[in-house]
Amino acid sequence: NLAAMKLQGHPVPIDPDQDVLETAALVLTASKNGVVEIGGGSPKNFYLQTQPTLSQILDIDRGGHDYFIQITTDSPQWGGLSGATPMEAVTWGKINPESQSNTVVVYSDATIAFPLLAAYTLSKHGKRPLKRLYEKLDTALEELGREAAKKRRQRAR
Template sequence: EDLARYKIDRFYDVFADEYEYEEMETLIADFMTTLKTDYKYSSAEFLYLFGKYLSELGIKSIVAKAYKNNVPVFCPAIVDSAYGIAYIVNRRRSGGKFNIIIDQMRDFEQLVEIKRRSKDTGVIYVGGGVPKDFIQLTAIGASITEGGEYGTPLPHKYAIQITTDSPHWGGLSGCTFEEAVSWGKESKQGRNVQCYCDATIALPIISHALAERVSKRGRTPDLSWIFLEIRQ
């Protein structure tokens, strides 16, 4: 009640200013008006262009950094956020005439293509929910033949999961890798590690340890082909 009165937003243990949050939504809404209305964007394409937009404004962010490095950022539930509110802002501003399309099927097709083109794949799950199974399903999607027949699943070779959810409730976020193995989404012979911990604790520790142990970054895959259509 007090947070609502003083216009303070809460995200887990982080507080934010509601007025600044609304400014962010307005910024997103303004960006959306620069997009084509007759093109079906994947969320990766949408966020790539948003990263470009922010970069040109000199605003630092994850998507701006991803844009500069040709790293696709997929968001399979993008409407459940400030992006959904920003869309409604534009609909109201335009009297219902504004429209853009973010195609979640195109998201999955692009992710499956990344999986199909890769010799081996691994996944890191920070939390759970929709993004977790979205990336797991690529193991099934990549196995489907050109004729639409189901082939042998192509499981991810290694996986790391950081979650506070427990497996005994039967939900997706807390399910173990044994469950994923049963679907052919994770390899039984793979190197899989489950860490039951708050991600804000575990992830910084893991990142710091990695920075200490690895002096040189390995070669990263070139995924710039995902953005070829929107660059034309």
């Protein structure tokens, strides 16, 4: 319980702005990036917002995510984020418009579809070396800060 931890002198820092900057920094420093969304709603938007954060707020255009897979039981006609299509994400700059062939929505229960997709992927490609992104986070944040400062200077001219 966070409240109990705080009373015991061990507060857990909750900083959504820092979370956004950290995910944007990791996206900035990646040569390619993609999304595997299980479900939708706020968690879906949280990672997808990294591209608009870079392009619309920090003026660093990465062009959008290169890959997008979503497993959802929701469909687009209801108008909710969970059922929003990859094309909707393209209009916000979240997915690269030139990468639409790298997008797919699986309309299924995630507890059925994800284990099947994961097993198939591992059977075809095997394990890859871990990227250890958390260990690279400070360097990525520094690069994000440098790039954002450079863009601010360019706009000020």
